[in-house]
Amino acid sequence: MGPNDGPQISPTELANRNRAEAAQIQSLQSLSSRIGSVLSDDAIPAFQPGQNRQEFSGAENALVGKLMAEDSIMRQQRQDEGLVQQAMFNNLVDNGLPLVIRPDIPIRVASDIPAAPGSGAFLEVNGSIINMVDGGGITRMNPAPEASVFDTIGNYINNKQLMSPYAYNGEILNDGLASLYNNTFVAAINTAGLGLGMLGDVDTWGQENKYWGPTPLVSGALQAPGMLSRMAAIPLPARGKVPNETLPFGARGPATDWDGFDEALAGGPVRNFNTDRIKVTNRGIEVVEKHTGRFGTDEANQIMIDRLKAIDAGKYTATQQDLNFYSHELREYVRYRKLGWEAGVPSNSDQARQLWLQTHTATLDDYNLPMHADELLYHPDALKALYGE
């Protein structure tokens, strides 16, 4: 496939299609969830063909029959999509498929590869999670484990409170400013903002359940914590440090806080990932090579890819820059693919640039990286090549 052989459709039209499909899915399913970190495929048991399938009985037999019917397709998919995904599927089969899945759409095991816009819906098996994926819309089909009351409250607070973007790093200037900032401004905002956030949530709940109509004053109050957070997001001089800000699902972070950013043009809302469980694999490296290759020859990218290969071979230990680069390119690839650009770029440079700006900035926010992230994404060796360009 050549560099410009992707679908000849404008990003705007793709985004509109995505939006419509996502809305349709959301109207069918009320439970939405997030997929786990892309390609975090460690701790998957080895594949054992045919293991435990006979244990299914009764009502589950229908599902087993369906799976058997899918087997020839699955076999090809397994070859295409790799051993890890085979194992994920078999792990699920071994542990019993939940009966809530829709019988009229196919099952796939591509945990990290969303459907292209316009393709049919499918069920995605991702460990113990089953999602329905359709043109960029992802809806969890089996219920998540029930959270305790304390977990629920904790999650609420974590989502509503401003998390300081400034971490202590042992430098006197940085730590002094961070301490001043975290213990005064952040504390004050959280005290005020949490109350406003709860008020706003109650208002939203009431509107959604038709108990009352729009209440602009309350909705306005809901904006206050976000506005304060924006005001508070003034960078400290400690350039290059990774902010520890935690973004709620679909939120805007520093890299997407610009006029013209549209999550529909970026391949979906901003997520909240980290690199804690990222493992560099040969398969992931291939995806990184494929994705970065669409932008042409690039010495800095090549240096990073060579580092990833050495890490996979056990020659280096991954640095944070290695993990950031790896996860960034994988996630950016997923966003491109969701927008119909598995390979290549739009032949129109304006469209190609816009596609990259949208997806790149969203991906920075996915991993809580700032707009200027060179030193966080590239090893010093690669930075020399980058700045020499």
Place this chain on the structure above:
Amino acid sequence: MTDSQRKLLELIGEKDGKLNWYKIGRIHLNKFSDPADFDSSMKHLQVKGLVEERTNGGEPLPSLFLTEKGKEQLAK
């Protein structure tokens, strides 16, 4: 011409033919007020005929060159 447009013209002039929008965006995005500023500045320079794109061998992205008009503008 805005500061951003001028800055972009200078960047392209310094590396005449060695940059494309991806390389500029990745390295210099922070030099613009935001991505939209970078995008509109790039469009402006091309629409005004100060910069042109040319295909570059087998590379998927075209390279950016100053036009004569662009060189004159830069010399001012």
